[in-house]
Every structure is written in structure tokens, then in C-alpha cells.
Amino acid sequence: MSQTVHEFTTDIPVWKPYVTPLDLAEASAEQLEALQVTPSNTKVSDYVLVLAHDVETLKHRSPLFNGVMYNRGGLSRAEREIGAVGASIVNRCVYCAAVHASRYNQLTKDTEVIAAIFKDGVEAEIDPRLTAILKFSAKLSQCPPQAEPADLAALSEAGLSEAEILDLILSTSLFGWANRLMHTLGEPIRE
Secondary structure (H helix, E strand, O other): OOOOOOOOOOOOOEEOOOOOOHHHOOOOOHHHHOOHHHOOEOOOHHHHHHHHHHHHHHHHHHHHHHHHHHHHOOOOOOHHHHHHHHHHHHHHOHHHHHHHHHHHHHHHHHHHHHHHHHHHHOOOOOHHHHHHHHHHHHHHOOOOOOHHHHHHHHHOOOOOOOHHHHHHHHHHHHHHHHHHHHHEEEEEEEE
């Protein structure tokens, strides 16, 4: 029996969509192009297969996501993951928090930062630079956003460059949107 997951974890749950994902065998040429799927690469998440029902949106979403999360320069990959975790905590997106917390742990080979964040939220006692990133991402993700010029100043004081701050704004904002979309399309479960 499957059970909805409500607590933050690094054990990635299954995301169960409410909408039937696209069946790749029945995908149109446009859908396959948007998915960038070839016969040898059919491992596509249910989330993306649900999004494939709206081809035009998916054509823009995937390159945007890849550009924001994986571009070179600016904020490190691990620090972008902290931005995604901060947004996901505020939005209570257990699935995204698990995925990006796990990625942070893999990238840094350190589980203590995420454990502290899941235990104490934005009050976690972590490195000052990561604290500034986490607090900013949480404030930016609130509805309406609570981030203020003082929060940008705190990022600069923590050593972030303008390019790094821009990357943080982009990764956090992307997850503010993605978390809310995931909530409407499915839920995290443990099977």
C-alpha cells in the first residue's frame, strides 16, 4: 500500500501523478522532439511525461531548467541545490526537497548541512555563506516574496558575486514555480 510522504527526507520518494503520463509509444513527433527522446533513451520521469501533454510549454521548460541549474560559471551546482531546497521547504514540496537535498549531498559528499536544514530550517547552524543562500531562497519563495535589499546585501557580505546572486535568484525562482506545479499534478509517495 502506498503512503503519501509529508516529512522532508533525502530518501527520494516516488512522485505519483494525478494526470496520466504520456505513453512514449503513443507520443507524437512534436512530443518526442520536446522530450528529446530517442529509441535508445526512454528513461523519462513521469513528471516530464505529464508535462509533455503541453508540448509548447515543455519545449521552453527543459532548456530553461537546464540553463538555470547546469550552466557554467556563477553559483556552484551545490549552492544552486541549496536554493532549490530552500524554495522546496517553503513550498512544502517534499519530492523536490528530497531530490535536490540528495543532489547536494552527492555533490559535496557531506550530509550534515542537509540534516541540519531539515532539522532546523532557515535557523540551521551551517556555514555563513550557505546560511545566507538558504535564508534568501526561503524569503524569495514566500508568497508574496519577502526578500529585501538587506537580504541581497547579506549575500554580498557572505562573499557572493553579482553573477552568483543572479544564479541564486534564478534557481530559487524556478523552484518556486516548479514546486507549485508539482503540487497540482501529483504527490510524493512511499510504496
